[in-house]
Each structure stands twice: as C-alpha cells, then as structure tokens.
Amino acid sequence: MTSREELAQFLKKEFPQNKATIESVGERMATVRHTVGEAELRPGGTVAGPVMMTVADVALYVAILGEIGIVPLTVTTSLNINFMRKPASDRDIIGICKLLKLGKTLAVGEVTLYSEGVDEPVAHAVGTYAIPSRPR
Amino acid sequence: MTSREELAQFLKKEFPQNKATIESVGERMATVRHTVGEAELRPGGTVAGPVMMTVADVALYVAILGEIGIVPLTVTTSLNINFMRKPASDRDIIGICKLLKLGKTLAVGEVTLYSEGVDEPVAHAVGTYAIPSRPR
Amino acid sequence: MTSREELAQFLKKEFPQNKATIESVGERMATVRHTVGEAELRPGGTVAGPVMMTVADVALYVAILGEIGIVPLTVTTSLNINFMRKPASDRDIIGICKLLKLGKTLAVGEVTLYSEGVDEPVAHAVGTYAIPSRPR
Amino acid sequence: MTSREELAQFLKKEFPQNKATIESVGERMATVRHTVGEAELRPGGTVAGPVMMTVADVALYVAILGEIGIVPLTVTTSLNINFMRKPASDRDIIGICKLLKLGKTLAVGEVTLYSEGVDEPVAHAVGTYAIPSRPR
Numbered sequence: 001m002t003s004r005e006e007l008a009q010f011l012k013k014e015f016p017q018n019k020a021t022i023e024s025v026g027e028r029m030a031t032v033r034h035t036v037g038e039a040e041l042r043p044g045g046t047v048a049g050p051v052m053m054t055v056a057d058v059a060l061y062v063a064i065l066g067e068i069g070i071v072p073l074t075v076t077t078s079l080n081i082n083f084m085r086k087p088a089s090d091r092d093i094i095g096i097c098k099l100l101k102l103g104k105t106l107a108v109g110e111v112t113l114y115s116e117g118v119d120e121p122v123a124h125a126v127g128t129y130a131i132p133s134r135p136r
Numbered sequence: 137m138t139s140r141e142e143l144a145q146f147l148k149k150e151f152p153q154n155k156a157t158i159e160s161v162g163e164r165m166a167t168v169r170h171t172v173g174e175a176e177l178r179p180g181g182t183v184a185g186p187v188m189m190t191v192a193d194v195a196l197y198v199a200i201l202g203e204i205g206i207v208p209l210t211v212t213t214s215l216n217i218n219f220m221r222k223p224a225s226d227r228d229i230i231g232i233c234k235l236l237k238l239g240k241t242l243a244v245g246e247v248t249l250y251s252e253g254v255d256e257p258v259a260h261a262v263g264t265y266a267i268p269s270r271p272r
Numbered sequence: 273m274t275s276r277e278e279l280a281q282f283l284k285k286e287f288p289q290n291k292a293t294i295e296s297v298g299e300r301m302a303t304v305r306h307t308v309g310e311a312e313l314r315p316g317g318t319v320a321g322p323v324m325m326t327v328a329d330v331a332l333y334v335a336i337l338g339e340i341g342i343v344p345l346t347v348t349t350s351l352n353i354n355f356m357r358k359p360a361s362d363r364d365i366i367g368i369c370k371l372l373k374l375g376k377t378l379a380v381g382e383v384t385l386y387s388e389g390v391d392e393p394v395a396h397a398v399g400t401y402a403i404p405s406r407p408r
Numbered sequence: 409m410t411s412r413e414e415l416a417q418f419l420k421k422e423f424p425q426n427k428a429t430i431e432s433v434g435e436r437m438a439t440v441r442h443t444v445g446e447a448e449l450r451p452g453g454t455v456a457g458p459v460m461m462t463v464a465d466v467a468l469y470v471a472i473l474g475e476i477g478i479v480p481l482t483v484t485t486s487l488n489i490n491f492m493r494k495p496a497s498d499r500d501i502i503g504i505c506k507l508l509k510l511g512k513t514l515a516v517g518e519v520t521l522y523s524e525g526v527d528e529p530v531a532h533a534v535g536t537y538a539i540p541s542r543p544r
Contacts, residue, residue, distance in 0.1 A: 014178070014179050015178060015184070016175075017175040017176075017184075039152075039153040040153075042150070042151060043150050043208035043209060044208065044209045044211070046211075048151070048153075049193050049211070049212040049215070050186060050189055050190040050193055053186055053189040053190075053193070053215065054186040054189075057185050057186055057189070072179035072180065073179060073180045075180070075182075075185070075219065076185040076219055077218070077219050077536075078216070078217060078218045078219065078354075078486060078536065079185070079189065079215075079216070079217050080214070080215070080216040080217075080352040080398065080488060081214060081215050081216075082213070082214045082372075082380050082398060082400060083211065083212055083213050083214065084372060084373040084380055085373070100354075100356060100384075100393060100396050101356040101357070101392075101393075108354050108356055108396065110382070110396070112372075120373075121372060121373075124372050124380065124382070124398065126352065126354060126396065126398055128354060128485075128486070213400075214350060214400065216352060216488040216534065218486075218508075218516050218534060218536060220508060220509040220516055221509070236490075236492060236520075236529060236532050237492040237493070237528075237529075244490050244492055244532065246518070246532070248508075256509075257508060257509075260508050260516065260518070260534065262488065262490060262532065262534055264349075264350065264490060286450070286451050287450060287456070288447075289447040289448075289456075311424075311425040312425075314422070314423060315422050315480035315481060316480065316481045316483070318483075320423070320425075321465050321483070321484040321487070322458060322461055322462040322465055325458055325461040325462075325465070325487065326458040326461075329457050329458055329461070344451035344452065345451060345452045347452070347454075347457070347491065348457040348491055349490070349491050350488070350489060350490045350491065351457070351461065351487075351488070351489050352486070352487070352488040352489075353486060353487050353488075354485070354486045355483065355484055355485050355486065
C-alpha cells in the first residue's frame with residue numbers, strides 16, 4: 001500500500017502539469033479533486049469535458065498505484081465516460097474511484113464524478129489499465 | 137458549413153485554455169493537431185492519456201460545428217477511447233474525426249489518433265454529442 | 273412503479289425469445305438471471321460474451337421500466353461492457369443493475385455481472401437508454 | 409490466413425447456437441450476416457439490441473481468427489456499441505469489421521452495422537480481444 005503523501009509527491013514530480021490532487025487513497029479506492037476556475041470552464045458556464053476525463057484517469061491511476069505501489073509505467077488502455085448532468089461552474093470536481101478488478105497485468109475500475117457538495121453525479125467513467133510485469 | 141477560420145476564432149475566444157488547433161474541417165470530417173512538448177509527456181516518454189482524450193473531444197466538436205454552424209452549447213454526452221500503441225514523445229498528436237451520424241439532436245463520430253508521420257494509429261475514440269434545439 | 277409480475281408478463285409477451293428472468297426490481301435497481309446450459313457456452317468452457325451483453329441490456333431495460341412504467345419503445349442507445357473474469361460454465365449469470373440517472377428522455381445505468389454464488393464479478397457494463405416522450 | 413470455409417465449420421461446431429454467418433474474411437476484415445426474423449425483433453418493429461451486439465462480437469472474432477488462425481480461446485475483453493438508427497424489421501443485419509490493431513496478445517477492431525441494402529449504418533461498435541499466448 002502506498003500512502004497519499006508518497007503518491008502526491010510522485011504526481012508532482014512526474015506529472016507537473018497535472019492539477020488534480022489526491023483527497024484519499026486506500027482499500028481499492030481513491031478520491032481526487034480538481035479545482036474549477038476560468039481555465040476549466042466552457043461555453044454554457046460549465047466544466048469542460050476533458051477536465052472530467054482527466055479526473056477520471058487520475059483517480060484510476062492513483063487507486064491502482066495505491067494498491068500495487070509506484071509503478072509509473074502503468075498505462076490507461078481504455079476509458080469510457082458518460083456525462084449525465086451539467087457540472088456547476090463554481091464547484092470543484094470530485095472523482096471517486098473504486099477498482100472492480102486488480103489482476104497482475106490488468107486493472108479495471110469505475111469513477112463517479114461529482115460537483116462538490118451536490119448529491120447527483122455529473123459523470124461516470126470506467127477505465128482499464130495495463131500493469132507492466134515487474135520483478136518481485 | 138463553417139470555415140476553419142471561423143471555428144479557430146471561436147475556439148480561441150471561448151476555449152482559451154485549449155491547445156489543439158484545427159488543420160482542416162468539412163464534409164463531416166475534421167483534423168486537429170496538438171503539439172507535444174514537456175507538458176504533454178508522462179513517465180515512459182510518452183504522451184499522457186488526457187491529451188489524447190482532449191484531441192478526440194475537440195476533433196468531434198469541430199467536425200460537428202463545421203456542419204451545423206457555431207452552436208456552442210453542443211456538449212459531449214459520452215466518449216469511449218482505446219489506446220492501442222505508445223505515442224512518440226517527439227511528434228504531435230493528430231486526430232482525424234469522421235461523423236457517423238448527424239441527427240437534429242444527437243451526433244456520433246469516430247476519431248483516429250496518430251503520432252504525426254506514423255502510419256499505425258495510437259488510439260481510437262468514439263464520441264456522442266447532444267445538439268441543443270435551436271431556432272431555424 | 274411497475275411490479276416484477278407485470279414486467280415478467282410484458283417480457284414474455286413482447287420478447288418471447290428472451291431467456292433472462294427477473295429476480296427483483298425496484299428502487300432504481302433490477303436483478304436479472306440467465307440460466308447457463310449448453311447453448312450459452314463457448315470454447316474454453318465458459319459463457320459466451322453475447323449472453324452477458326444480453327443480461328446487461330435486459331437488466332437495464334427492466335430497471336428503467338420498473339421506474340417509468342411499461343414504455344416498450346424505450347431503446348438502448350449505447351452499451352459498454354468490460355469482461356473481467358472467466359464465468360463458471362455451471363452457474364447462472366446474475367446481472368445487478370443500478371440506475372445512475374433517470375431523466376425524462378435519457379437513462380444511464382450500470383450492471384455488475386456475476387456467476388451465481390461467486391463474489392468477484394465476471395463483467396461490468398454501462399448502458400444508456402432513450403425514453404420516448406409520452407403523454408402525461 | 410484462415411479461409412471462410414474453415415471458419416464457418418469451426419463456428420458451426422463450436423458455437424452451434426450462433427446464427428450469424430460469414431460473408432467474407434481476409435485482409436484484416438470480416439463481413440458477417442445475421443438473418444432477421446420474428447426471433448430478432450422487439451417492440452417498435454425493430455431489431456433487438458443484443459442481436460446487433462452479437463453480430464459485432466462475431467465479426468470481430470472472425471476477423472481476428474482470419475488473421476491468426478483458429479485460436480478458439482481468443483476472448484472478448486471489452487465491447488462498446490452505439491446505436492444510431494432504427495434497423496429495418498425486414499432486412500438482415502450486416503456487420504463489417506476492420507481491425508485497428510492486431511498485436512500478439514491484444515486485438516482491437518471496429519464494426520459498422522447495417523440493415524442490408526441501406527446506406528446509413530444502424531450501429532457502430534469497437535471491441536477488444538485477448539489472444540492467448542501460443543506455441544509457434
């Protein structure tokens with residue numbers, strides 16, 4: 001199990017452009033936050049789709065590395081996202097990931113995305129990741 | 137039909153954070169480019185997944201607006217992407233979108249993503265968009 | 273709310289070829305069972321993919337009609353399924369659907385698929401349905 | 409390369425319940441037909457979703473085995489399908505698969521589905537398959 005602090009440091013160093021932060025990680029789950037400011041909005045006063053895709057992708061990555069340790073070359077192999085409701089323009093996006101499968105070479109997880117403080121989710125994603133084989 | 141110039145201006149104004157540029161648009165297609173620099177890379181010397189998701193999303197948006205005119209509130213309702221090969225770290229990402237359906241309220245399209253100059257695609261996406269009803 | 277009995281009768285009459293049966297329905301959920309016999313197997317002694325896709329599709333349909341009443345023309349607009357583990361050849365497939373969104377014209381739900389009596393799911397699907405507009 | 413006849417015999421023997429037939433296979437493509445009769449219809453006088461999912465799945469399987477030989481344990485790992493138009497109730501469903509990637513252990517392909525003789529596709533699917541490692 002990898003701690004939130006270790007993962008936060010790893011993301012900061014290896015993904016300096018990433019703006020999502022880790023709220024919690026563990027027990028095959030992860031919660032990630034993305035602040036929403038001018039740069040995240042699109043016409044209609046709502047959050048741009050790629051911001052939510054990014055949150056889903058980061059939440060999956062963090063949930064997996066939280067279980068297997070820092071294996072940076074773990075990569076997304078597929079992502080499917082459904083946008084369900086208009087996100088608020090003045091609330092952060094919160095992504096909550098639950099892993100559905102954690103095999104030796106493949107992980108599958110789902111991410112439910114919320115506008116912070118709103119009950120109904122704004123989007124839902126399912127992603128698969130390939131885990132490189134590694135020495136034991 | 138909306139011209140490349142009109143769409144480029146619209147993107148620049150309404151999506152100032154967007155880094156993808158339009159190479160061509162028309163005949164239910166669009167080609168979009170995303171430069172690849174330090175900010176787009178991830179461990180493994182390859183392009184980060186969210187960059188490719190963004191290119192797919194923008195290519196779909198541009199292909200649709202190229203047909204229906206600038207209807208900014210056209211929004212992504214789903215996106216499915218499969219990552220197939222490792223993108224080159226020193227080549228731009230090119231996304232080529234073809235619309236599969238352009239209805240009054242729903243559009244569906246596919247996007248094939250390439251590392252510029254490489255024959256085999258790096259990823260493939262299918263997205264759906266909701267088009268708001270509008271006065272005629 | 274539509275009862276299990278009403279839905280079972282409706283399926284029997286309108287989808288006579290359907291082999292999936294309703295275990296329960298209500299509170300934005302549905303559980304569906306598909307018996308597994310020779311006709312459901314494929315090489316490798318496992319359940320054929322289309323059987324599981326069918327269970328996912330029926331579970332979504334039943335969960336939606338359980339909420340909105342028998343609106344037969346409610347139709348699937350997309351389905352995404354990930355196969356995660358090999359299903360047992362001698363156990364029924366159980367699909368448990370939870371609706372994520374139930375709007376006036378669009379519903380989204382997820383289905384987790386199990387080999388009966390086995391904890392880890394064999395597959396996971398997300399589907400979207402279009403609900404026709406109807407008199408009130 | 410595996411011939412249409414060999415694949416047809418293999419399907420007949422190993423998937424006796426399968427009703428889809430192979431029209432052609434080769435050059436990383438396959439065309440599959442599913443007859444449409446009473447058993448394939450659903451309310452609304454249209455073809456049931458699971459029939460189209462089955463055609464997509466079979467077309468992918470045939471296209472892959474057409475390239476790699478008869479490796480029965482090749483299995484679907486994911487399928488994403490978008491339904492775009494109402495299929496005709498009195499026309500067969502034709503699925504045309506093109507492989508996008510054929511790796512040693514993973515294949516990805518897309519399938520466009522038609523009502524025979526109608527230009528605009530009724531659905532579009534993308535699937536991934538795992539190919540078991542095998543002796544050379």
